[in-house]
Amino acid sequence: MRLILLCVGRCKAGPETELSQRYIERANAAGRALGFPRVELREFDESRAREPALRKAAEAKTILASLSPGARLVALDESGALVSSREFSAFLGKTRDEGAPALTLAIGGADGLSGEILEAASPIVSFGRMTFPHQLVRIMAAEQLYRAMTILAGHPYHRD
Known part of the structure; x- marks a missing residue:
């Protein structure tokens, strides 16, 4: 199952980009044997609309247009459910086992994600x-994502 980390807003070169890339590389290495061939990072420019609602609506169109057919969408938003790393790992494994072709994790821009x-x-x-x-x-x-791979693999990285 393909894993896509979809981000509204681009990161400039620097320590934040380096650290996220390091974890993506680790997830890629750990995930191959588990049926997760790679984590793909997709970045989109933030909308330049003047009002937050219009920006979020424009960004939503970009997000929805980028989804692969049959892909599951996970929104990362402060209004969401609090889940443990083990619960998240189990969700990834279950989604893979159900045959989903892809799972997209969406991160909104400065204004967050739209209701849509x-x-x-x-x-x-x-x-x-x-x-x-x-x-x-x-x-x-x-x-x-890396931690979930290690949990699924039984690797000792994650400690309860």
Whole structure:
């Protein structure tokens, strides 16, 4: 199953980009034997619309247009469910076992994700009730993908 980390907003070269890439590379190495050939990072420019609602609507169109047929969509949003790393790992394994061709994790821009994306997503996952910059959420999502691979593989990286 393909894993796609879809990000509204582009990261500039620097430590945030390097760290997210490091976790993506680790997830790729760990995931191949588990039926996850690679984590693909897709970045889109933030909308330049003047109002937040218009920006979110334009970004939603871009997100929805980029989804592969049959792909599951996971929205990363502060309004979502709080899940443990083991629960997230189990979700990835179950989605793979059900035959989904791809799973897309969507990270919104500065204004977050639109209601249209939140309605299309199942599940909506939160890293906490605080607001985080999208660059940090990208790192956290990449690390959780790597951690999920290690949990599925029985590797000791994750400790309860």
